[in-house]
Amino acid sequence: MDAMRNRLRQIGHLPLSAAALLLASLCLSACAGSETVVERAEPAGPSTMDIQHSLIPIPASVDLSTTGRFTLTDATQIVVDGGDAEAGRIGRFLAELIGNTVETTPAVVESGSEGAGPHIRLTQEGADAGLGDEAYDLVIASDGVTLTASSDAGLFYGVQTIRQLLPPYVEYGAAYLHPMWMPVGHIADAPRFEWRGAMLDVARHFFPPGDVKQFIDFMALYKLNRLHLHLSDDQGWRIEIPGRPRLTSHGGSIQVGGGPGGYFSTAEWTDLVSYAQERFITIVPEIDMPGHTNAALASYPELTCDGQAPELFTGTEVGFSFLCVEKEETYEFVDDVVREIAAITPGPYFHLGGDEVHELTEEQYVQFMERAQEIVASHGKRVVGWDEIAEVDLDLLPGSIAQVWRPQTDATAEAVADAVASGASVVLSPADRIYLDMKYDSSTVLGLAWAGYNDVRDAYDWEPSELIPGVSEEAILGVEAPLWTESLEKMSDVEYMVFPQLAGVAELGWSPAAARSWDTYRLRLAAHGPRWTALGINFYRTPDVPWQELELGR
Ligand code: TNX
Secondary structure, eight states, X not given: OHHHHHHHHHHTTSOHHHHHHHHHHHIIIIITTOOOOOOXXXXXXXXXXXXXXXXXXXXXEEEEEEXXXXXXXXXXXXXXXXXXXXXXHHHHHHHHXXXXXXXXXXXXXXXXXXXXXXXXXXXXXXXXXXXXXXOEXXXXXXXXXXXXXXXXXXXXXXXXXXXXXXXXXXXXXXXXOSOOEEEXXXXXXXXXXXXXXXXXXXXXXXXXXXXXXXXXXXXXXTTOOEEEEEOEETTEEOBOOTTOXXXXXXXXXXXXXXXXXXXXXXXXXXXXXXXXXXXXXXXXXXXEESSSOHHHHHHOGGGSSSOOOOOOOOSOXXXXXXXXXXXXXXXXXXHHHHHHHHHHOOSXXXXXXXXXXXXXXXXXXXXXXXXXXXXXXXXXXXXXXXXXXXXXXXXXXXXXXXXXXXXXXXXXXXXXXXXXXXXXXXXXXXXXXXXXXXXXXXXXXXXXOTXXXXXXXXXXXXXXXXXXXXXXXXXXXXXXXXXXXXXOOSHHHHHHHHTTHHHHHHHHHHSOGGGOOHHHHHHXXXXXXXXXXXXXXXXXXXXXXXXXOOOOOO
């Protein structure tokens, strides 16, 4: 009994969920048949009971009741505007989510043919002219819900908010639980930034289309809208290019550590693009040039200066490979690659990399980039490049985007500010904040640590408009969290590095600065643990968050 009392004393210092687990296990082993009165463990500090909701990203304006509810019944219908096929699709997305968990999947019907029961109405009618492109307005009353937006994207984001207002078990496919309800209230919401991104490196380790779709699903839940795919590097070439078959047959045949690699066929790519589009996510394809090109050089030796094909590479060093910038064949190659990818990728962007070119002079680098950016423009795309493109003496084409990744020094900050002054925009991906491949702390097994550890608070608790002196809000398109995969082989590895960080990045990109706060964020985040558990996601349970547990019992 003394031992048990000691353990009960310890529980007072544990987060609530851990305490509950420990109490349960104690009772299993010791309480049976005994009269022991178990003391209640009180959590220290603010508790998740103090917050009104657990929405991430936090909406621009939110006012929800703590008592009133809209409860779904078997008669609840989802009503969309007549003739709006996209809204019908978004309505079915919501219906299927709910139908996964309750016995009756709500019917999706057109306005005018709805029954008398309670409705969830998705409409563009009566949308305020001032309601921006991705904005939405959500009114939840006890007898019905109205989601209004001026675009399908706004309806989709409003549906993601509805999703997060429903109990976490809505994410669980085999629960068959009741009741399904959400709090009464009003949310008016719009994003802060137009670029809310994540990057997946499919070059170091290949992730097949099914995995990428899962990654897209993760992004959609948090209203992210740009998926940057790092499609080529020293260790692999991952997209089919008609007329250049060896890029994939040879260059795509391997990955870090020597595994079999892989690549996206044109048909798979096209399917991925539409899967993303249906979730209002634009794919940003990256072919990294002129460095990070060993897989291409090994496949087409005319791209090297001496014409000799290097061996395929399965290590993790960077900076050693480069396209021969003096050869015309190089620009024919770049033109083939950009043209073919541009033709099957509807988004306005082409990312041409440009990072870590250690074996070329600045003059050679600029010589290459001047022509490469013209090729991108000639195929109708807007140039995106890592921040090195802003640091050299290169006139960027109008509309170019520099992706800031290196921890800030005065020199890089000044270069980026100069590029902005000449008309470039920036996407912020500071490695020492939101590189998803940085370890959380010294005990994290996966990931790297060259930019330090990024714990959950580091990734969340910073202000984009203060990152680079001289680069103000107007020049910042948004934020993007890159996931490099040197050390990540499979989806459960990806999940562990992405969750919870992706949620924090989403809030940085979407929510007004004044609405963000670590103290409420960590409590809202605590309620996403059960959602991720229901989705089967392998996430990092940082001790900084009082995680809630998924309750599936009736
Ligand atoms: C730096 S970030 C790189 C990548 C690595 C990454 C690992 C950038 C533009 N280049 O080649 O994969 O660090 O964190």
